[in-house]
Amino acid sequence: MGLNHPSDLAAWHRWQQSRHRLRQLRHSVRRPSGAATEKLVLTTYDVEPRLLVALDSSSPTSHASLVEPLTHLGVPLALLTPGPPPALPGRQPLATEEVSSQLPAALRGLRAVVSLGSYLPRGEAADAWAKELRIDSFVVQHGALTPHAPPLPRDARLLTWSDADATFWRSGRADVEHEVVGSQLLWHAAGRPPTDAPDTRLTYLGQMHAAELSRRRLVLAAASFCRQHDATYRPHPSERDKLSRLTHDGYRRLGITVDGSVPLAQLGGPVVSVFSTGVLEAAAQGRDAWVDFPRPPAWLGEFWERYGMHRSGGTPTPPPPRPASEPARRIAALLTEAVS
Incomplete structure (x- = not known):
């Protein structure tokens, strides 16, 4: 079993839109005609960035997958976001500006981009720029995968939780490479002891x-x-x-x-x-x-x-395997290698 849409992103978008028709109708009524719906905000932290990180979401899973590795990176960096960028410890922005879908001049020296995929606007732009520059486009897995997950960008370098997830997400495609890094989210959970909260209700x-x-x-x-x-x-x-x-x-x-x-x-x-x-x-x-x-x-x-999940009525789900190296550090090492 694999993805319903292994390589056709347009077909995946049509499926997604079909699941949210009422929400789309509500938004179309509230949003003025011609109003901008998406922004590409570019923040550079160095004169000539070598790595571009596309952040389409501020969710905890996105933060764990894309932002936490940056604390272990020392390479020239830029972020592409829908609004003001998140604070990065030890880094101060040089410039922040809204850009178009055309490759900005400030990013001509890029050697790699990284995102959660090309199915959202910032990831889509980053992947298009990577193809224009003929550089690596990394995708970091940020959640568990169902057949309804969006397809990977062409020629992506996938940083995944497991070989099984990589096989599932590729769904027979030969153009995608992968490295197993594990889940930063589950790494945090494994290092956090159960709370002593008195309420132990299911x-x-x-x-x-x-x-x-x-x-x-x-x-x-x-x-x-x-x-x-x-x-x-x-x-x-x-x-x-x-x-x-x-x-x-x-x-x-x-x-x-x-x-x-x-x-x-x-x-x-x-x-x-x-x-x-x-x-x-x-x-x-x-x-x-x-x-x-x-x-x-x-x-x-x-x-x-x-994912080794057990059904109710049986034994509890066992703890998932924990990688020897923290996923954020492993991701940072692979990205550093790619841009060096």
């Missing part, structure tokens, strides 16, 4: 906005499990829209506790979810963790198997 990690499964099935699965096992429902941080809030109210009327006040890393008890990486984080931390979903499709069963 927590269900919500994924109401997961595009891979119908919202109705996800909502019903969470409600059924929480009622059957007296579990607390923890909303995903993205569950802030009106429909999600109405669903949470419905859960409360069913007697389900809905509580998102405690950060995932600070939960003290066992967790269960459909396919959240939070299951792997909890297992890495030494806590009990399971997955659960009624009548799972074939791809979901394969996903659970690839």
Whole structure:
């Protein structure tokens, strides 16, 4: 099993858009005609950057995958972001400006770019510039992979969690090279002992906005499990829209506790979810963790198997293997080698 769209990014975008038609309609009504929807903000930290880092997201997984390695890098650097860049310890920007999709003159000396992929605007621009300059385009894996993941850029150098994930993501393509570096997110979890929080109640990690499964099935699965096992429902941080809030109210009327006040890393008890990486984080931390979903499709069963996730009712998910070297340091070493 592999990606639904192994190499056709346009087809992947069409699928994604088909899953978010209502959201797109709402945005098209609110956004003035002709208004800019995306920005490419270039920040240089050296006169002639050799490495460009494309940051399309400020999420914890993006930060762990792309920003943390920069603390171990000493090479001339530039960032491409949708807005003001994140603070980088020990580095001060030389210049910050909005740029077009044309290769900026300041980046003519680049020797490599790195991103989460070319499916979002900053990663797309960085990969296009890499091809124009004929330099390496690195992609860092930042989350667990389903068949609905976007395809990798052509001729990418993939920095992945495992050989199994690399094989899955390439899906038979011969143009993609890979190095196994592990997950910085899980590295942190493994080094963080379980909290002494007194509440050890089972927590269900919500994924109401997961595009891979119908919202109705996800909502019903969470409600059924929480009622059957007296579990607390923890909303995903993205569950802030009106429909999600109405669903949470419905859960409360069913007697389900809905509580998102405690950060995932600070939960003290066992967790269960459909396919959240939070299951792997909890297992890495030494806590009990399971997955659960009624009548799972074939791809979901394969996903659970690839990541060693155990179903509810059986033994807990074992801690994922921890690499000998910290992933951020390994990523930094590979990027340094590429631009030297």
